[in-house]
Amino acid sequence: MQPAPRPCPLTHPASSLSQHGGINLAWHAFGLLAMPARAQLASFITFKAPMNSLSEFTQQPQTGLLSVVVPFFNEEEIAFDACRELVEQLQQDAQAWELILVDDGSRDATLSELARAIETVPQARILQLSKNFKQTAALQAGIDASRGEFIATLDGDMQNDPKDIRPMLSKLRDENLDLVAGWREHRKDQFLARKLPSRIANWFISLSTGVQSIDLGCGIKLYRASVLRQIRLIGEMHRFIPIWLATVTSPERLCYVSVNHRARTAGQSKYGISRTYRVLVDLLTVIFFLRFSGRPAHFFGAIGLPMFLAGGGVLLWLATLKLFFDQAIGTRPLLTLGVLLMLSGIHLICTGVLAEFVVRNQSSGFKARTYAIRQVIEGGGSKPAQAHH
Structure with missing residues (x-):
């Protein structure tokens, strides 16, 4: 039986959103290091770009629709099974849904396996990126293409359980939240290669940003689309989405819940101890942007x-x-x-x-995309759509 969700506010009790006053450079030079982080970042990452400047297929969100975004990269061994399991779970719910599968420039048979899996699923489509743009850009492509009032993201390695989507969405709706993030309480990964670096990273982020972080690396998350679209994912910042969201919405509207985590059954993990250097660089970038992005x-x-x-x-x-x-x-x-x-x-x-x-x-009316789409494959036997560049 799935453990009961455990709400966990993401805000450190001592943090606040007050702005630091004064214009004297000497005063700021010595006093800014203690300045609250989220307020400075908000003015930098929010934007008011027209919807059609982000993606050719972005439309007004459809009320009640759930958009599920899943990126894949070289997952030919599990792509078909992962997609079918997700579709079967979504079909069991009365919730209106769409499925957006993003092939992030896979060099194996991932694309054909995904296309085979959605042959009879008109609610699904595949975005084939022209090359490997990494997970952050792949997620952003799926978010731009989504049409739902709610957006769910999962990893494509089948370690996230699709059964967690329903209770997470219910919590998002019932408690009027903007983000419900998964917490892998019983994580099925190697301790030294995955668990320990993750715990250290989450601890350090909480300490340095004032935003309590339990499990930023968990791929399954439920968002209110109107809030998620106020930020733009760049670099490899998909790990820090809860921190970005804390700058544009009340931290009390964000929480973690315990989710099921499964061991990888096939394919090769794209992460490991070798990514520690990139994570550390990302952490330094986050700290810089949180404190000084606007100034x-x-x-x-x-x-x-x-x-x-x-x-x-x-x-x-x-x-x-x-x-x-x-x-x-x-x-x-x-x-x-x-x-x-x-x-x-x-x-x-x-x-x-x-x-x-x-x-x-800098212009706030246009945000360049960090990805390029080769083609869009519609589910239900439709022909591939025209390529987008």
């Missing part, structure tokens, strides 16, 4: 201004020795250090100013 001058100023002041102090001290005590300073290493500190400080401050111009003048 990059504060990041560079927080480093450059102290260096400039320190260099100025050193040179002022040396100038005093030269002018009032007639001491030789030309061969002192302290002179070189002072000059380098001042020049480095000026360079960092100027970089921050230029970054401010870039951020404040």
